[in-house]
Amino acid sequence: MTSDFTIGVISFPGSNGDQDALHAITSDLGVAARSIDYRATDLSGLDAIILPGGFSYGDALRCGAIARFAPVMSELRTFVEQGKPVLGICNGFQVLCEAHLLPGALIRNKSLKFHCFRTNIRIDNATTAWTSGLTEGEVLELPVAHGEGAFYADPSRIEHLRVNGQIVARYCESDGSVTDLANPNGSVAGIAAICNEARNVVGLMPHPERATDPLLGGIDGLKILKSVLNRVAV
Amino acid sequence: MSDTGTDRQTWIVEAEVMPRTGVNDPQGEAVMSGLHSLGFAATSRVRCGKLIRIETVAVSEDDAIRQGTEMCERLLANPVVEEYVVSVASVVDGGTDS
Numbered sequence: 293m294t295s296d297f298t299i300g301v302i303s304f305p306g307s308n309g310d311q312d313a314l315h316a317i318t319s320d321l322g323v324a325a326r327s328i329d330y331r332a333t334d335l336s337g338l339d340a341i342i343l344p345g346g347f348s349y350g351d352a353l354r355c356g357a358i359a360r361f362a363p364v365m366s367e368l369r370t371f372v373e374q375g376k377p378v379l380g381i382c383n384g385f386q387v388l389c390e391a392h393l394l395p396g397a398l399i400r401n402k403s404l405k406f407h408c409f410r411t412n413i414r415i416d417n418a419t420t421a422w423t424s425g426l427t428e429g430e431v432l433e434l435p436v437a438h439g440e441g442a443f444y445a446d447p448s449r450i451e452h453l454r455v456n457g458q459i460v461a462r463y464c465e466s467d468g469s470v471t472d473l474a475n476p477n478g479s480v481a482g483i484a485a486i487c488n489e490a491r492n493v494v495g496l497m498p499h500p501e502r503a504t505d506p507l508l509g510g511i512d513g514l515k516i517l518k519s520v521l522n523r524v525a526v
Numbered sequence: 527m528s529d530t531g532t533d534r535q536t537w538i539v540e541a542e543v544m545p546r547t548g549v550n551d552p553q554g555e556a557v558m559s560g561l562h563s564l565g566f567a568a569t570s571r572v573r574c575g576k577l578i579r580i581e582t583v584a585v586s587e588d589d590a591i592r593q594g595t596e597m598c599e600r601l602l603a604n605p606v607v608e609e610y611v612v613s614v615a616s617v618v619d620g621g622t623d624s
Contacts, residue, residue: 390604397606399550401552404553
């Protein structure tokens, strides 16, 4: 099933998690990965795409605001419309929000500090392209590395996301309880990950690609990446 | 000067982009805490936004404001978390040599 599965990783100017993702996919997940230049206009042959972390275009204006105009983005939109899986990690999440492929926005951490540590997240929706190998309520330990990771949407939008099952994961304690203390950046409702209505596009603030080998301190990230392999092309 | 007969001029358009009411502004809170440390004890609220100054060619003040508004809608402001005000600050000169 997975022998010819290929995951593309888009490199924008200023991406810095792209090599981590490529390494995690090929060495730890064990499937093919292809680096995609931000000027690419052909995404054929790819089964899934990751928008990696980093600081695309130096975070000019707003995180992700300029990357949204990169040539590859129009083809990515078609890829999404075809129902194929797309995962935005950290800056990739910000890019997907700016591109309106995901709702909401990510703003400055409540603490004003750049957060670089491990967090726990509770999976709220295990039916998305990137969480189907998990179970609802499962707790993952993943690293975060962001200065602007606080998810925001207005209260009616948050309620819509909740009712519609688009809240994919929330920051939590190690026992899975969702508390203010476990919410490091001030995200509304403790949101760490959301998805689009079709469930094929997921934005995730923590870094699964940096938790794929015991040497990195954990392998919970592999569970996210593995999930996409469950999904035969729609 | 233009030979088309239209009154094209260079305008300075200013877009003031601010966090929406109800959206956390930790930067503003940090600035307020700094002001308190300096003795500005009466300071009760600080919000930090950004001012974007654009030079653009337009046929009228209304046209310059219309351009600035479209720029804000499509790029300069994120309506999920920000609101904006567009103003025309001043005219740079009487036209361009294009």
